[in-house]
Amino acid sequence: MHEESIRTPLIVYDHRLPVSLRGKRRQEIVLNIDLAPTILDLVGLDIPAPVQGRTLRGLIYGKEEPWRNDFFYEHLFEHPTIPKSEGVRNERWKYVRYIDQHPTHEELYDLENDPHEERDIAMIKGNSEVLNSLRKRWRELRDNLR
Numbered sequence: 001m002h003e004e005s006i007r008t009p010l011i012v013y014d015h016r017l018p019v020s021l022r023g024k025r026r027q028e029i030v031l032n033i034d035l036a037p038t039i040l041d042l043v044g045l046d047i048p049a050p051v052q053g054r055t056l057r058g059l060i061y062g063k064e065e066p067w068r069n070d071f072f073y074e075h076l077f078e079h080p081t082i083p084k085s086e087g088v089r090n091e092r093w094k095y096v097r098y099i100d101q102h103p104t105h106e107e108l109y110d111l112e113n114d115p116h117e118e119r120d121i122a123m124i125k126g127n128s129e130v131l132n133s134l135r136k137r138w139r140e141l142r143d144n145l146r
Contacts, residue, residue, distance in 0.1 A: 001073050001087050001096045002117055008032075012060055014042070021062050028059055028067045029091070052145075072141035088138040095134035108134065 010030055033053030040047050041055035058065045070090035075082065087096040094117070096107040108122035108131050121127050 001075065001085055001089070001094065003111075003115070006073065006089070012056070014060065017060065021060075024062065026059050029069065029071055029089075030056060030059070031071055070137060070141075072138070072145065074142075086138065086142060088134055088141055090134075090137075093130060093134055095131070095138055097138065106131070106135075 031053060033051075034056055035053070037047040037051050037053045038056040038060075040051075041057050047055065054068075059067070070088055072086070072088055073096075074086045076084050076086075083098045084100045085096055085098050087094065089095075089111075092110065092112045094107075094109040094111055096109075098105040098107075106122045107120045108127060109117045109119070110121060111117070114121075122131055
């Protein structure tokens with residue numbers, strides 16, 4: 001769940017876009033699950049209800065609209081060197097749970113002050129409020145998917 005493995009630039013080119021809207025950078029959290037609903041929306045098709053993502057049309061066309069400020073992450077594949085994990089990332093914080101370890105190992109990163117995730121601060125007492133909040137949010141997001 002480290003930034004180098006989850007952050008991928010998204011470049012959208014739409015020749016129909018007015019010149020005034022081209023070349024803009026947005027900071028919203030978009031996910032790969034947003035690609036299918038965006039394509040369906042841009043070609044005029046309905047987005048099926050089971051689709052998890054959201055269309056990026058509003059963002060592409062420069063609209064200010066309510067958007068996600070966090071997301072649930074999961075890596076559940078069997079891999080010899082990458083342990084299974086789940087977590088939640090928001091604009092400032094990242095919470096990671098390695099779910100096959102007993103007891104569960106947790107990590108917490110303050111991306112504002114530690115953008116390279118060099119210092120796990122989960123066990124620092126002053127961070128218990130943030131840690132508990134992110135644990136709660138992780139559980140909400142995970143349970144919403146099941």
